[in-house]
Amino acid sequence: MKKTMTLNLTDAEMRVLDDLSTRKDLSKTAVLRQALRLYQAVEVRVEKGDKLVFENENTREKAELMLL
Amino acid sequence: MRFERSKEWWVKRAIAEGNATIGAGLLARDPASESEIDDQAAPREESRIAFGRFINLMRRRHGMSIEKLADAAKVDASELLVIEEDVHYVPGPRTVYQLARMFDVPQARLMQLAGLTAANDAGLVEEAVRFAARSEAVHKLSPEESAALSAFVAVLGQGEPKRSL
Amino acid sequence: MIDSSTIFLVAGDTLEPVEAELRDGIEEQQLVDWQTQWQPALTEILRELARHGVPMADWPQSWHWDWRQKRAGVAGLLAFPGFSIMADDVTQGLAQVDLTRSARSAEHQGKPLAYVDYLEVAPWNRSDRGNVPRFKGVGTALLTAIAALSVDEGFKGRLGLHSLPQADDFYRRTGLIDLGPDAAYQGLRYFEMTEDRARAFLEEE
Numbered sequence: 177m178k179k180t181m182t183l184n185l186t187d188a189e190m191r192v193l194d195d196l197s198t199r200k201d202l203s204k205t206a207v208l209r210q211a212l213r214l215y216q217a218v219e220v221r222v223e224k225g226d227k228l229v230f231e232n233e234n235t236r237e238k239a240e241l242m243l244l
Numbered sequence: 245m246r247f248e249r250s251k252e253w254w255v256k257r258a259i260a261e262g263n264a265t266i267g268a269g270l271l272a273r274d275p276a277s278e279s280e281i282d283d284q285a286a287p288r289e290e291s292r293i294a295f296g297r298f299i300n301l302m303r304r305r306h307g308m309s310i311e312k313l314a315d316a317a318k319v320d321a322s323e324l325l326v327i328e329e330d331v332h333y334v335p336g337p338r339t340v341y342q343l344a345r346m347f348d349v350p351q352a353r354l355m356q357l358a359g360l361t362a363a364n365d366a367g368l369v370e371e372a373v374r375f376a377a378r379s380e381a382v383h384k385l386s387p388e389e390s391a392a393l394s395a396f397v398a399v400l401g402q403g404e405p406k407r408s409l
Numbered sequence: 410m411i412d413s414s415t416i417f418l419v420a421g422d423t424l425e426p427v428e429a430e431l432r433d434g435i436e437e438q439q440l441v442d443w444q445t446q447w448q449p450a451l452t453e454i455l456r457e458l459a460r461h462g463v464p465m466a467d468w469p470q471s472w473h474w475d476w477r478q479k480r481a482g483v484a485g486l487l488a489f490p491g492f493s494i495m496a497d498d499v500t501q502g503l504a505q506v507d508l509t510r511s512a513r514s515a516e517h518q519g520k521p522l523a524y525v526d527y528l529e530v531a532p533w534n535r536s537d538r539g540n541v542p543r544f545k546g547v548g549t550a551l552l553t554a555i556a557a558l559s560v561d562e563g564f565k566g567r568l569g570l571h572s573l574p575q576a577d578d579f580y581r582r583t584g585l586i587d588l589g590p591d592a593a594y595q596g597l598r599y600f601e602m603t604e605d606r607a608r609a610f611l612e613e614e
Contacts, residue, residue, distance in 0.1 A: 202564075206564075215508060246412060
């Protein structure tokens with residue numbers, strides 16, 4: 177059973193949501209649900225002591241994303 | 245998620261499966277990956293005698309009954325019994341893996357010894373035969389057996405086997 | 410709360426319909442079945458193969474999967490739903506999905522899909538090596554559930570998986586696109602189901 181909630185977003189946030197929805201071929205709801213899944217997955221890893229790192233394939237440069 | 249499909253719908257699809265065995269997914273946690281396993285597994289009697297003897301002696305050195313070892317290594321007690329008594333028996337890879345972990349010996353070497361991978365290391369086979377000849381499955385570990393076992397454990401630990409890819 | 414649907418498999422020998430249950434989850438009972446029933450049956454198959462000198466490269470690819478550990482690693486995570494099929498009160502098949510992946514095929518590249526992290530049928534349901542499976546349709550039912558999940562999540566049925574060699578033909582037959590062997594996945598072939606194909610796959614009568 178799914179529950180409904182109202183979301184208050186700024187224009188900028190709404191634009192990002194629209195953009196992601198287009199690029200990922202997802203409804204706005206699906207984007208937010210995906211975001212929630214990813215956020216949770218990352219959070220659980222970070223809590224276990226893992227780091228979230230982005231690596232540039234060409235330069236091999238790494239950037240750590242700081243979460244909380 | 246609820247599916248509302250008729251019996252015929254499912255049956256048609258089940259039959260269409262034919263003789264396929266469906267599966268998917270990376271072998272994420274692979275205790276014996278293909279790289280460690282030779283395609284032509286040619287079990288050698290000599291090394292398998294040594295394998296059974298080895299497990300028997302290691303178990304007794306640890307003062308364990310078959311049941312206790314089965315429990316500790318999480319393997320089937322009946323399989324352990326067959327391993328120790330039947331030289332023709334080829335154990336399951338998982339069992340060998342668990343026993344290697346239990347006795348802290350290299351898994352790939354034990355796989356060779358068990359006949360699961362081709363023993364392309366002539367030295368190991370020779371050592372295995374010598375070891376099997378020197379030890380006898382009696383109730384208590386004699387000093388000679390104990391020495392033979394120690395020497396063989398050392399041989400097993402000598403580096404990783406050459407792999408034929 | 411776990412959802413469950415009534416589905417049908419067929420008996421491997423008579424092809425008679427058998428009622429089964431598709432569950433949206435993997436719970437303790439399935440893990441216990443895996444340990445107490447799948448594992449011994451799998452050991453038996455492997456022992457048989459070894460006795461007949463079958464090269465290990467031909468052995469079933471999934472003998473070492475440890476479901477308890479897999480599920481413990483993703484417990485409570487929204488991104489990794491599981492499915493199970495029950496019949497005769499025993500687990501007949503298990504699957505785990507990863508919803509964080511994106512499509513690779515040119516048609517859908519970069520769009521999220523339901524990636525089949527693991528899919529396995531019970532050892533007695535395999536039909537490799539001339540064995541007559543107890544039930545047919547378990548793998549198909551799991552795949553159906555995952556395609557439907559993909560639709561449900563707004564992924565339009567997009568689905569990806571790394572096939573086990575003995576299943577390659579089935580996936581091709583089912584219309585998945587073969588994107589070739591993946592070196593990062595021990596050479597397993599990567600397949601994708603497109604939106605169109607998923608629609609046809611899930612089509613009601």
